Amino acid sequence: MPKLEIIVARDAGYCFGVRDAVNVAFEAAEEGGAVYMLGDIVHNEQVVQDLASAGAKVIQSIAETPKGAPVLFRAHGTPVDIWESAGQKNVRIIDATCPLVREIHTEVRKLAEAGRQVIIIGDHGHDEVVGIASQVEDPIIISTPEEAGELRKMRRAGVVSQSTQMIENVQAIINVLMTKVYDLHFVNTICFPTKRNHEQIKELALEVDIMLVIGSFTSANSKRLTQLALERNPNSYQVTCGAEVQPEWFVGVSKVGISAGASTPDYLIAEVRNAVEEISAGAEA
Numbered sequence: 556m557p558k559l560e561i562i563v564a565r566d567a568g569y570c571f572g573v574r575d576a577v578n579v580a581f582e583a584a585e586e587g588g589a590v591y592m593l594g595d596i597v598h599n600e601q602v603v604q605d606l607a608s609a610g611a612k613v614i615q616s617i618a619e620t621p622k623g624a625p626v627l628f629r630a631h632g633t634p635v636d637i638w639e640s641a642g643q644k645n646v647r648i649i650d651a652t653c654p655l656v657r658e659i660h661t662e663v664r665k666l667a668e669a670g671r672q673v674i675i676i677g678d679h680g681h682d683e684v685v686g687i688a689s690q691v692e693d694p695i696i697i698s699t700p701e702e703a704g705e706l707r708k709m710r711r712a713g714v715v716s717q718s719t720q721m722i723e724n725v726q727a728i729i730n731v732l733m734t735k736v737y738d739l740h741f742v743n744t745i746c747f748p749t750k751r752n753h754e755q756i757k758e759l760a761l762e763v764d765i766m767l768v769i770g771s772f773t774s775a776n777s778k779r780l781t782q783l784a785l786e787r788n789p790n791s792y793q794v795t796c797g798a799e800v801q802p803e804w805f806v807g808v809s810k811v812g813i814s815a816g817a818s819t820p821d822y823l824i825a826e827v828r829n830a831v832e833e834i835s836a837g838a839e840a
């Protein structure tokens with residue numbers, strides 16, 4: 556096997572929203588000895604473990620927070636009722652909501668104020684979608700064109716999407732909504748780091764002999780990247796760390812593409828790259 560050429564997608568891994576939130580969480584834990592979070596900060600087990608060792612504590616409700624302790628609100632946003640209960644409990648809120656998620660909150664509120672039925676394109680139950688939905692009354696959440704097909708006809712609707720949706724899914728849903736809604740206003744709220752990451756993996760997967768996507772299987776964002784890679788290159792694999800990279804995948808391969816979901820830290824990208832380099836060096840020896 557010749558030496559492997561490795562291409563890492565330019566913007567693989569942490570988006571700025573997640574990077575900032577994780578940094579803030581580490582700083583808060585170091586300063587105060589503990590920081591509380593409602594659920595995991597990102598969908599990545601290693602990051603969650605690292606933060607737990609630094610003093611981050613996951614809680615299920617604001618009521619569990621000791622008085623005056625810092626509570627970190629995560630990058631993908633926090634529902635309105637939790638903001639209210641945090642205000643009542645008088646805890647110290649560290650707001651790490653991504654500015655692009657905040658923009659989606661503003662957009663849905665504007666759509667509702669304009670008298671439109673709000674429709675959110677996103678994964679049911681996903682924290683970001685729950686946070687967006689909490690901004691307005693009775694929003695409709697749809698995740699597939701089939702679900703859009705089941706909607707009643709309506710006169711005025713406003714649509715936003717979860718920040719990490721695939722443009723193809725959103726377009727397919729909008730096509731269906733055009734047959735259902737007379738006056739349809741769509742605000743494209745897929746965030747620019749997601750758009751960039753998706754575009755890069757679409758190109759890279761076609762260029763290489765094998766595509767590796769690094770990310771937790773609990774991360775919808777990483778699974779979407781894997782899906783985009785697989786659609787273009789059947790020799791694509793999702794891994795969570797370097798140890799999962801299998802030498803037999805590289806038979807007859809000369810070019811390797813690597814990308815990673817928005818919740819994957821830099822050290823895991825470096826670890827997978829090293830694993831591929833070791834396979835390359837072993838094959839040359």
Ligand code: SF4
Binds near residue numbers: 572631719746748749
């Ligand atoms: S995926 Fe986009 S919206 Fe979500 S945290 Fe990252 S930059 Fe912000």
